[in-house]
Amino acid sequence: MTSASAPPPRIRGRRPPQGDPVVDRALSLLSAFDADHGSLSLGELSRRSGIPASSALRLAKRMVAWGALERGEDGRFTIGLRLWEVASLAPRGQGLRQVAMPFMGDLAQVTRQHVLLAVRDGYEALLIERLSSHQAMPVLYRVGGRLPLHSTGVGLVLLAFAEPEVQEEVLSRPMVREPEKEIVSPVDLRRTLARVRLEGLAHLHRPHAPRAIVSVAAPVFGADDRVAAALSVLVPSEDADPRMLGPAVRTIARAISRGLGARRSIGQVGDASAGR
Structure with a gap:
């Protein structure tokens, strides 16, 4: 008999209940930037991407570590040079x-x-x-x-x-x-x-x-x-x-x-x- 506290079984082909895949959320963060919004605070990044601030911060830190984003001394995020490096290979x-x-x-x-x-x-x-x-x-x-x-x-x-x-x-x-x-x-x-x-x-x-x-x-x-x-x-x-x-x-x-x-x-x- 299954315990009441056990997690629900995964259904093949269905998205996990915790939300969008990490790659989708990462792309949402990148999509928050445009020509008029080249520098974003955490709050702005969260609002424009539709991702809660705590999750946005965790993901943004990982993207900063890889070079997709950069973070200034004022705490604001900008697009990182690593993305330009990759995009130049198109x-x-x-x-x-x-x-x-x-x-x-x-x-x-x-x-x-x-x-x-x-x-x-x-x-x-x-x-x-x-x-x-x-x-x-x-x-x-x-x-x-x-x-x-x-x-x-x-x-x-x-x-x-x-x-x-x-x-x-x-x-x-x-x-x-x-x-x-x-x-x-x-x-x-x-x-x-x-x-x-x-x-x-x-x-x-x-x-x-x-x-x-x-x-x-x-x-x-x-x-x-x-x-x-x-x-x-x-x-x-x-x-x-x-x-x-x-x-x-x-x-x-x-x-x-x-x-x-x-x-x-x-x-x-x-x-x-x-x-x-």
Whole structure:
């Protein structure tokens, strides 16, 4: 006969009664940090992660010991360098950045503004590199930041060459261009994506941002001849010369593609996409 004080039997495949697995709670702690919350007290870490303070402290101490978190003299937690070390090994970013950086430097020197390199992660663009000159206009884009696919130059390129099911999912959602608060029409966006595939370039004019800007973006192909990333320049609207920017971005994107082992050229983009 089972004692009344004995623990209940484990049911195979069921989560233990004490709560989420440790790895889930660790990820919840990491998810509590973002661009606006780079330093958190224990109380803030507990509230933002949904983990009780005592449990959050025990887990945070283990993560500090490993290097995933760091704790300052004031007791506040920040993301640790060990995570940056591990993240730098991601193949979609590391090899791409190594090949792209010298070419991006050439483009940054010519434009003297911002040069961005982004990859698609789900239904967003993830910025993996940004080069900016000293006199470049202020922008909100940061390395590691996420950008919408429907209203950024790199996003339009990545969306235009994404799988049809990804495109349809994005087009089915409410889309708003920030910070202008403008609704993006799915019909207009579909036309824009077709034009991007045909021309191999995305042109985006943002007249109502804090400062009017123009983004010109082109696809970067990988060794499998699929779009691996998007390259773009951001320049003030008054300095934008489409006759210079388009060919310059396309040439650098083609050079990066060759460095990645791509056989497909930018000039083949329209032919390969015509049936979509």
